[in-house]
Amino acid sequence: MGTRYEDQPPDHWAGPESLDPTPVWKQFLLIGLFLLGGLVLLGGVALFAAAPQLVTPPALVPGDRLVLDAMEIPAVGTGPKFIGGPLVDDARIFYLVQPEKGKVLAFRARWAATIGTAECRLLPAPGRPTPQQFVAFDCPVASGQRGSPLFDLHGASSNGFRGLDQYLVSVSDGRAIVNLSRLIVSNERIPATPSP
Numbered sequence: 022m023g024t025r026y027e028d029q030p031p032d033h034w035a036g037p038e039s040l041d042p043t044p045v046w047k048q049f050l051l052i053g054l055f056l057l058g059g060l061v062l063l064g065g066v067a068l069f070a071a072a073p074q075l076v077t078p079p080a081l082v083p084g085d086r087l088v089l090d091a092m093e094i095p096a097v098g099t100g101p102k103f104i105g106g107p108l109v110d111d112a113r114i115f116y117l118v119q120p121e122k123g124k125v126l127a128f129r130a131r132w133a134a135t136i137g138t139a140e141c142r143l144l145p146a147p148g149r150p151t152p153q154q155f156v157a158f159d160c161p162v163a164s165g166q167r168g169s170p171l172f173d174l175h176g177a178s179s180n181g182f183r184g185l186d187q188y189l190v191s192v193s194d195g196r197a198i199v200n201l202s203r204l205i206v207s208n209e210r211i212p213a214t215p216s217p
Contacts, residue, residue, distance in 0.1 A: 073198050079108055085202035089117075091195045097122050100145055100152040101174070103130070104199075113201050115188060116143070116155070120174035127188040127199045128155070128176055134162040134183060135209055143185070146171060155185065176207065183209050 072082040078090040087108060094117060095102045101116035104127075109115070114130040131140040141160035145152030157170040162182070172178055176185035184207035189200040 073196065074194065078196060081108060081201075085200065087199040087201055089197040089199065091192060091197055093117065094125055094192065094197055095119055098151065101128075101155070105130075109201065115199070116145075117190075117197070117199075118174045125190050125192055125197060126174075126176065127190045128172075128185045129187065129204065132157045132160075132170065132172075132183075132185060134160065134170070136206065141170075143172075154179070157182075183207050 069083055072084070073086055073088045076082055076088055078088045079093075080088045082088060087104070089104070093102060093104075097119050099119075101118045103114070104117055105111075105114040112131070115127045116130055117125065117127050119125050128143065130143045132143045133140045139161065141157040143155050143157055146154040146156040153174060155172040155174075157172075160170060162170065168180060170178060170182040171180050172182075172185050176187055178184055186207055187205050189203040189205065191198045191200075
C-alpha cells in the first residue's frame with residue numbers, strides 16, 4: 022500500500038463526526054475558570070500581604086505579625102517598653118527599644134545561655150531612673166565570676182554571655198510591625214583557648 026490518501030482503504034477513513042470541533046463555549050468556560058481561579062488566588066495573597074495596613078493597631082494578623090502604633094515605640098534614651106499579653110502569648114513576649122534614632126529592636130523577654138537550655142526571664146536592669154541595660158534573672162549561669170548576664174540596648178552582652186534573641190521589626194506609615202515568626206537567634210560565645 023502507498024502513502025497517498027487515495028491509496029488508503031475506505032475503512033481507514035475518518036467519518037464526518039470526527040470533523041466536529043469541541044464546542045467553543047466549553048473552551049471559553051474552561052479558560053474562564055482558570056482565570057477566575059488565578060484572580061481568587063492573587064486576591065488572597067494580596068489580602069494576606071496588606072493585612073498589617075488594613076487593621077487598627079494593636080492587632081495580630083496572619084503570618085504572626087503584630088501591628089503596633091508607632092507611638093508605642095519608646096523614644097531614644099528612654100527605657101524599653103514591655104509588650105505582652107493579651108496580644109502575644111507568654112512564649113513570645115518581648116521588649117521594644119530604640120537605642121538610636123531610626124533603629125527599632127524587639128528583644129525576646131526570655132534568654133538562655135546556650136541554645137536549647139533552660140530559659141531565664143529578661144528584665145530591665147534596676148538602679149537607674151531610665152534603664153539602659155537588661156539583666157537575666159533566675160539563671161543558673163549567673164553563679165561565677167561574671168555575675169548575672171547583662172545586655173545593652175543593642176542586645177550585646179556586656180559581660181561575655183550570648184547576646185539577646187530578637188524579632189524582625191519594620192516601621193512605616195505610622196505603624197511598627199513585629200514579625201513574631203522571624204526570631205533572629207544570637208550566636209553563642211565560645212571562649213578561645215589561651216595561646217602559649
